[in-house]
Amino acid sequence: MIEAPFLLPLIIIVPLLLALGVVIRVTQRVAIKIAPWAALPALLAGLLLDDGKLQLPGMLINSYLLFDNTGRLFLLMSAMLWLATGLLHQAYSGALYAQQKVVFKLLAMAGCFLMPLAGDVLMFMAATTLAGYSLYGLLAQEKNRTTREAVNVMLVVLVVGDIVLFELLQLLGMHAVSVDFDAMRQAFVMTEQMNVQFGLLLFGLGAKMGLLGLHFWLIPVFITSHLALRPALISFIFSAGFIAWLRLFPLGEVYYPAIGALLQWGAWLMLGYALLLGVRQTHRRGVLAVILMTVTALWLSIVAALLIQPELWLSMSRSLVLAVIQMGLVMSALLIGQGLLKHKPTLKHSYALTVCLAIFLLAVAPVSLIRHFDSANSLTVTSLWIGAGIMMFLLWRTHFLLLASAEDSSYSKVLKTSHKGRSVNRYLFPGLVAVALVTAVPNLKFLSAITAFSFLLLFASMLLIAWLSRFYKPTEPSQLTSGFIVQQFKQGSSAIMEATQYLDIYSTRLRKGITKRFSPKFVLSHFSWYERSLNRWSVALIIMVLIGLLVSVQGLLNQ
Amino acid sequence: MNWHAWIPLFVVVSSLLPGLIIFGLPEERVGWRTLLNLTGAVIKLLLVSWMIWGVYQGDHFETRLALLPDLDLVLRAGPLSLFFVALSTILWLVTTVYAIGYLEGSPNRSRFFGFFSLCVTATVGVALAGNLITFLLFYELLTLATYPLIVHRGTDTARRAGQTYLRYTIFGGALILLGTVWLYQLTGTLEFTPRGFLSQIDPQHYPALKIIFALLIAGLGVKAALFPLHGWLPQAMVAPAPVSALLHAVAVVKAGAFGIVRVIYDVFGVEFSADLGVTTPLAWIAAFTIIYGSLRALFQDDLKRRLAFSTVSQVSYIALGVAIAGPIATIGGVVHLVHQGLMKITLFFCAGNLAETLGIHKVSEMNGVGRRMPWTMAAFTIGALGMIGAPPVAGFISKWYLGVGALEAGQDWVLLVLMGSSLLNCAYFLPILYSAWFKPTPKSWPEEHHFGRQETAWALLLPPLITALMALAAGLLTGLPFSPLEWAKIIAEREFYQP
Incomplete structure (x- = not known):
């Protein structure tokens, strides 16, 4: 050095x-x-x-x-x-x-x-x-x-x-x-x-x-x-x-269990929401955005644990940073790797293997932190397992959907990529996954046998559930920027899904309403008289007198 | 000969003399006019640099001339006055270069530059004034020197704007005169004194002092564009861009804000003002003006008008910082005097460039202009981000000190005002940047002029680039000696900590 x-x-x-x-x-x-x-x-x-x-x-x-x-x-x-x-x-x-x-x-x-x-x-x-x-x-x-x-x-x-x-x-x-x-x-x-x-x-x-x-x-x-x-x-x-x-x-210096507990439940809520949101995504990259939400939820869960038990920080600080970086690298790899999915034939063995490894590395990152927690943090430990499961499920499901419906426009439609772009991508994608693997080694070394076995079991279960869930296909997005969920929901969707959909619709209406009310055209049409009158010095004088009176009254009241 | 007794006067004369000569020059003597303008500006800059160095070393610069029995015309250089003098001198030089380019080929240039020099003379006089009567004299001279610049174009709109300006400012001047005479009658002195000269006054005069404070602040508030006395400022936008720059960044508005600082620091004293209970209403009015100005700016399509309402909002940061009455907020308020000047002059220069080069006057006409005039819009972007308070541009530093200062003084509500103002600044500046950089360029511009391979004339392009870099440097290099922030700290230290 x-x-x-x-x-x-x-x-x-x-x-x-x-x-x-x-x-x-x-x-x-x-x-x-x-x-x-x-x-x-x-x-x-x-x-x-x-x-x-x-x-x-x-x-x-x-x-x-x-x-x-x-x-x-x-x-x-x-x-x-x-x-x-x-x-x-x-x-x-x-x-x-x-x-x-x-x-x-x-x-x-x-x-x-x-x-x-x-x-x-x-x-x-x-x-x-x-x-x-x-x-x-x-x-x-x-x-x-x-x-x-x-x-x-x-x-x-x-x-x-x-x-x-x-x-x-x-x-x-x-x-x-x-x-x-x-x-x-x-x-x-x-x-x-x-x-x-x-x-x-x-x-x-x-x-x-x-x-x-x-x-x-x-x-x-x-x-x-x-x-x-x-x-x-x-x-x-x-x-x-x-x-x-x-x-x-x-982190590690503040003991604040009340906020910790609140944050913990917030993280759980976010995980649940991410799962619903992920299942309803029609776009592969949208799923990765949901994965990022999951990562954030897991982070909050860990922060919550540290607010309840600050002494954990000393032992886990380095592992946590490594795990975060590992997840960042894998997410980037998956995002650019999607560029290779132009056609079904590109789903070759090497690609499939790299994707498998990437999903493994992404999901194992939170699980590798479990060793730092004890029974007092069971909520955090559970959320780490669930988070890993959600990430695996959503990513596997995306790939199964892709395999199942390569003809479906929403899944087969990708950017037109140049040959040179694809060739660069072909090296970058596994390259980033390899770097993530190197980053994962220090944490994986300490993975206990039981955790490793449980993880593999989870990995296989999620693979199976994702494969089974491929029959539920989300519909086309109505508009991308509409809010929480970006597509129409089908009849027969669960009540929770409907609720989030309504939330989406109302938030959009609210946003549009505010935008309209604050549009220059709308406001100017109502306030032109006001503008004209305020530019008169006589009006200014009257307002000055009123302010003076107000201040005087306030002064008198104080006395 | 004691040079220190004459340098403040020389600083004033360095722009007065060229101004008077320029009045007599025929229109076609462009070279002479330019030479006189630039020579005056450079001499002034050198003299001011000398004074800054001297004051930093502890020297005393004061010119005292008998004016009336017991009343002298006093020009004195202290940290606060030099702060403003340095700003106006540097920006005058840059604005002169810009004005030479801007008015090339237009009529009545001798008249314009003559009054332009007078305007700066008055501003420097306001800054160096050692007592209230000297301040008032130069303050009124500033009114009279600015009026011909506002009506320079001679159009009906310009004349109307000039009349409005005169009505407001003469009314304001009358209030200051009334307050000054009353104060003199009560105290027998008008000499600016660090921490004020009123703290020993008999408490039975406190009600009168409150009214005097209100009169002075109302009078100064006209030029400082405090609500509801700001009405003249948006109308004065009909003036040419260099005049707008002068009004908003160098002279008029700043003279008002500086006057408020002077009255609170050197007439009443911060502590005495706070004890008297007059700073809180001022803080409220300033806070209201900040939000109000931003809200009004939000709905203006005319670019210069939007910038004018932005000035209404931004200048009140100075009044707010001073009215909070704490050392850190003082630093924030005082340093904003310079920071706002640098950022706002950049924005007005850019607005002038857009108008002169492409005939763009409205925000709605600015689509894709960043591709046609990238350097101008880069300077505009820096100025706009500074106004928003985005680090590391100068505005960020002002807002940081204002916020921390407000909390230190127990005025937590100010944080909400700053937050709201930042949001509103984003709301009216970011759409401009978005239109300029990301919207498609139209097939033709309202009134396009070509300047060879350059996007516009060098004399128009260099000033905004220089001031934009200065705004960036003022934010980024705050720890350097003689930086605006360091100078503001000296002022605050003198006001709060020195025995």
Whole structure:
């Protein structure tokens, strides 16, 4: 390992400089050619640089870069996913390559790399904003309306989440001696308003992680985003969501069983909802969005356990980070692997084996954490088993449905991929799964025989149930951005499903109603008189007098 | 000769003299006019840099000239005044370059640049004023110098906007005059003093002081566009883009906000104002204006009008920060004086570029303009994100300190205002960015002018790029010495911690 923290800024500067190079006409051609490899410095830094800290004099409020074990793992994951994005992006260049797109991609990449390196909350917020807005820019480049509608919803959720998070940081900032993460965690521990602050944290980060109620952007964005951009999407969600939890919330230092219990039931509810949502998905990528919701539910369940039994954190912190990264890598692999499913003949043995391995690695990640919990955390342990089961069931079911109805338009319709794109993908898909396997080894080593046996039993059961359930086919989606569930429900669906469908319909109506009421046309038609009258100085004078009177009355009442 | 006693005066004269000469120049003397403008701006910048360095070292700069018996015309350089002077000087230089490009070939340029220089002279005078009477003189001069700029185009709309502006500002000036005379009658002094000069006054005068405070704040609130005195600002949008930039970022609105800061800090004193109970109503009005301005901005299709209502909202952050009456909120409020200036001038420059190059005046006409004018829209994007409070642009730092400061002062409700304002800012800025960058480009623009391979003239393009980079740097490099934040900290320290 090389001890050279002064090299850390290069990880961010390289993509930023390349973005500048793409904008300047003289350097454009060269910069675009190098752009796919812009993640290499990050990958090399993750592999070669020693842990360290680099003060950035004058930047923000005494900001610094921190390179520790957690940051390294997330940086490595991001670097690999962005490298995959770059290579895929270049491979699909025929239809998609555009200067603006490359700039947004490089900016989003810089933001995603900065998140695991940020040593303080302001730097982290800057990184999240850069990554979030640039990723939005990247996704919004797609020409079709559905994609744009989907990413617009994503933007709204991200913005609201960021604002909530900003308010939380201000609340913590009042008690913290500085803005670095250590001080903020201390402020969290000392706070007297844990309920409020935990709520803000849950909302702020949940918006990015697909928390139940804030998840409605996930499915449309997953479905409509281009194959080349899917690893980037996962990199952003995992960096902005999970790293923030690990850095900001004092896991293992807070004992708050009341919130823990509430969160635990919330996680259970989310798991149930994810199962219903997953079964009703008509699109394979939509299923992966639901898998992400499941991952979030499992995360909440673990956080709940840590709030009830904080001492667990010491033994499980490293395993947890590895498991999260393992799931991120597998999800990205599955997302890009779907690009290979253009026709039935592509479902060859090698592909099927890789998919099997990927599903195994995804499901085994939460199960491998079970060894850290005891009987006091039976709810968490159960949720980890159930979560693993749901993930396996949904993914298997998707593949069985695909096999059963390759002619069905909703399942056989995939993006037109270039030959070059497919060939790159053919290596990237197993490559990412292989890296996930390496990540899984440290956790799998400690898997007890009984857990391993139980897992294999679950694996086989889910395979069987998924195979049996292939006869229930979801119908075509009515509209992608409509809300919680994206298709009409059939007669005979269960009452719970109907309820969620109604929720979907009413939330859509509510959204449309609000949009209409706040449309400039509507408001201007009603308030033009008001605008005219307020621009008169005499009206201003009258209002001034009224304010004066109000203040005087208030003063008199105080006396 | 003691230079320190004359430099504040030289700073004022450095724009006054070129302005007076420019009035006499024939229209066709473009070179001379440009030379005079830029020379004045550069000299002013050098003098201000000298003063900043001097004040940082503990030097004292003061010009005192007898005006009336017992009343002097005082120009004094302190941390607060230099903060505003530095802003107006730097932005004047940039705006001058922009105005030269913007008005190329248009009539009455000597008149325009003459008043332009007078306007900056008045602003610098307002900033350096060492007592309330000097402040009032330059404040009124600012009104008179700005009026010809607003009506510069000579159209009926421009004249109407000018009349509205005069009505509002003369009314405001009269209120300040009334308050100043009353205050002088009560105290016998008008000298700006750190932490104010009223804390020792007999408590029987407290009701009178409350009314004086209301008069002064109402008078200043006209230029600071506090609700309900903001009506002139959106109408003044008929003025050319450099004037809009000047109104919103450098001179008029800022003079009002700066005046509020002066009255609270150096006339009443923060602690005394809080004890008197006058800061809370001001905080309410500022908070209301923040939300109200944002709501109004949301429904404007005219780009400059939307930006004008955004100014109404954003300038009130300054008043809010000061009215919260705590050291951290003070930093947030004061630093926003500079941050808002940098961001808003960028936005107005960009709006001017769009109007001059493509004839775009409305938000609904901006579809795909990012592809046609990428650099202009990149600068606009930075300005807009800064206004929203997105890190690391300057607005983020202001909002951070305002929020933390409000919590520290026990005014938790301010957090909701900031949150609402940020959301509304997103609601009226992000659709613009979306239209510009992601919507398809139309077949033709309302009124397109070509500038060779460039998207627009260099003189129009460079100023917004420079100010956008400054807005970014002001947010990103806050820890550097002489950064706006560091300077605001010095001001807050002087107001709250120094004995």
